[in-house]
Amino acid sequence: MRSVSEKIKQRLMLNEQYVSTQQIRMIQIRVNRFIRHEPSALMLTSVDEHTENSLISAKLAMAMAQQGKRVLLVDADLSSPTLHDFFQKKNKLGWANAVLERRGVQNMIRETQVPNLCLLTTGSTQKFPQGMWIPEKIKGVVEECKKAFDLILFTSPTFLFSANAQLLVEYCEGVILVARTNKSKKEKLVNTVEAIERSGREVFGTILQTG
Template structure:
């Protein structure tokens, strides 16, 4: 395994503690009953590191033996392909636009049971792809192959796409940052997620 990947995803205990990840993991296992489920990791502002949180949570769930698909749906700052050292020639955007063939766009990672679906090139992003029927179809296709689908989404308040995606997820994890994220924004974001039908599974607070 690449030492760079190991350091970035596993060894930043001071930044996103393993204890917080395990608490969310426990809530996921208690709250999500269907055989296959979709979760979303989002944030209240731009000060958070959602890729780190999403990757650590996905790794933890995969270590339980679940088949986990980590999906980068944040077209504003696509980063997971760089973290896992994969190309981003095709991905989520292609799967949604074509509504078929998602399996050949999924990439294996160095972590057992953990797979990755990158955004695909940003220039293919368009509002045309954010159609409920298209999104729902791809998610259902993925659920046939994976126990858990974990989406990293844009900041919730600033993105209609995140507010649409939450409708297809059985739970939401919110990321905030100590001394940066405001309490009022945290509360209003939680309320907005719940109004959209999302089920809050908890908040992860970054300290770094």
């Protein structure tokens, strides 16, 4: 019977059609240069819907972890959480609980089958109105995570359509965009980049999804 880690790797290989490993490596080079001196938080978001944000963030997080970086992958897509299924973890406590409840985040972080890679799921989101996110709490949770990891990588929904993503970006050092080849409109890409830059954050690059 195949191990869980083998199943994860197999899924990534089967989805090579969506995002090439070469694109992941190019983004990885930029991220490595940025986090060389101090822990950083980055957000992976999309230009429009129907993108494989979770898959792409998992591939990037695994690539960084394989280089020896201590990586925390955070599922901040409260409306459509998927990373807990991808890594076969329970989703009882996670990001939403850490931000909205008075409890430490360290006990909610789970190790994965990939060395150096940990996961913070969305947690139970049903009882928490998404508009209740408190900026001070977000900052506190991010700072706590930076004490234990070199890179915190947030997976978030479509940037222009998500108030939570636009709030979370304030506590990240940079953004990685996902766009669909021949499907994402140039105007929407430009508007997304401009919105991110208005927040004072840098767009590290754009990953093109072909599927």
